[in-house]
Amino acid sequence: MTTPHLQIGFLFNHDCTHQIAHTAPIICELVALGQDVTVVTSCDTQEQQVKKIIAGCAARVRFVHIDINRISRAINTVAGAVLPFRRIANLRDNLGLFAGFDALVVPETTSALLKSHFNLDVRLIYLPHGAGDRSIGFRDVTRFFDFVLLPGAKTRERMVRRKLVRPGHHAVIGYPKFDTIDMAARPRFFGNDRPTVLYNPHFDPILSSWWDMGMAVLEWFARQDEYNLIFAPHVMLFRRRLHTSVEHRRIRYRWSIPERLRNLSHILIDTGSTRSVDMSYALAADIYLGDASSQVYEWICNPRPCIFLNSHNARWQDNPSYTHWNMGQVIDRVSALPHALAVARQQQARFDAHQRAAFAATFHTVPGQSASRRAAEEIVYYLLQDKREAA
Template sequence: MAAGAWRLNRQGPVAFLFLGETLLIPHLYPIVEALAADGDVAIDLWVATSVHETLLTRWSEGLAGVRIRRVPGFRRIAGAADGQNPPLPPKIPTLLRLLPHLMRARAAVCAEQTSLWLPRVLPLRTPFVKTSHGVGSMSARDDPRRRAAAMMMVPSERERATYLDRGFDPARVVATGYVKASFRQRSITTLPFAEPRPTILYAPHWQRHRSSWWAWGADTVRRIAQDGRWNLIFAPHQRLAEGAPEVRAVMDEVRGLPNVHCDMDGFAMVDGSYTAAADIYLGDTSSQVIEFLQRPRPCVFLNAGGVEWRGDPSYAQWTCGEVVNDVGDLLPMLARAPAVHDSFAAIQARFAGDSLGDTRGSAPARAARVIRDLLDKRA
């Protein structure tokens, strides 16, 4: 790279990449707020769609040094103001077209792995900083793209240790605490249920080998909806419909019931609204359960695949509640979940603390400090 280009790199902004699903935003935006707090760092927020643009414009008004920029191939989405997860422009072509701008950035910060293809395959001077967008025993720590990050920010020391065990440089992996715990822009505080029943959050994972949906999902939703003892928030992972398009038909089937709230695209399903509102968590291997357990509450897990999970660290979260091995036992186990919760509460608190690290609000400032230190070293 020419000397002039390198000077631009040193003097340029820090680029935050909002190129993926809206679920990534709460893991990334609190760091923007923290880095902008002193007003001495230029920050570009690169957005893929008008949904991202609308949300970030609303929140970032008044933040010093922050500007919102549209990626090449930016998509305008009808109804962008409601924050629904949008169709995205193709990520690799977008990244390649964005590359000249990123070469002029002092650093690039992302919460997804696709962006790490750039430093993985190209000899870039711009350092990439990767922050986590999910925690738990099934996190994709072995993906080789992660080794291309100049810095990896993870929530907890336990999570950091899993990377050090894989040979990552200790100086490049930092435990910051759980950034999303500081996300303040929740969209729902009161749910539209007709009766104040105990509320279950059912959040099946989107990957078939990790999910309860394909074997038990529709049956699970129907059983709870028809039973009538609970309110149900049915909010699966945003990407579930990619492999299971029938999930939308099941939603349409139960959506009008007074005790069911369905959401697959809304921002509330990723901003912490539902994990905060629910009384009981029902799921499989989604890391949402760890977010739910910031405040220990009853959990029930669905072993739809008949996995021999005991002693397998990939299923460590299943120690935080009872595990259903036969869908016929689902309703009785949900009914007794509050009564048996005391036997799991301490396990839950320890598991959440070990997984999330600090959730008291200082994680974004720590993450901003990591970025500042990186900039100082490369000045």
């Protein structure tokens, strides 16, 4: 008995490419299962990145580019500074396209507006782009999705406790992004043998260490000669000047990095290239320095020292939104950084087992089977069951 053909769309509706690797690897697996897949992108760089990831099956996939009209572009010039206006307009202006799919797979929650505000009758399938602990990843908006694909037991248990997912409408499949990465790679970015620190601040106006500590961190690394530094923040930090946190009701202005810090042989500054999102830096560095980014969970694929900057006086102990801070040292001032770095390797003995356990809880794995394949099979199974129940 042959499997019925399903029309499945993959929507990438963002101005950056950091979300793509979380769902794009599933595309070729769905094609291999005989399904019809359409990739919908809102900018050329997204389409290029998707085609790079799915090179083996791209010729069998339909690509559609969406955009907003002239009036919406004018509004976006102003509103885009504080709201994801362009993304919302793309949803509103393309309801007819989305209605033609049996399901739409997305790596973000703005697309929930298709259900909550635009009343679109399409099955929405959500796979979070990351496996972090921030409270924003566990909001009520998750309930608008028909089917949720989860990376591991940690995320599932927290979502179940909050009743964000329900039986038969979610599945634990692992982390498709890992299917695209050579986890044994160890890229080199410096011509010396100094330990390399990866500083990876988030963009959230409250949680990020960038505003209150970031420049002091760069200045300290510029003056010393014991460490290399890779400064690779979340790609959204330098994408815009004004950052708004709806969750924390805070707006902050992001300043530029002085040129004198950009031309040092022991500091690499990357504010948004492909290397910022393909784990190149996470695989290359020796010590992680960060705050709220989910990238720390990618970092512990190979357990190594972590240092977390508590720039906002968080009461983080026993707080599930800061679970990752249990995987390393936590400091609340830049003056404590030299000592934390000096003892990082020695301190790692305290955190190694915790990092390994956290990785296992965060990312479900099955020997000999990829997360992308599991995701594809779960999507097809869910949609076919859904059609039978609706018949």
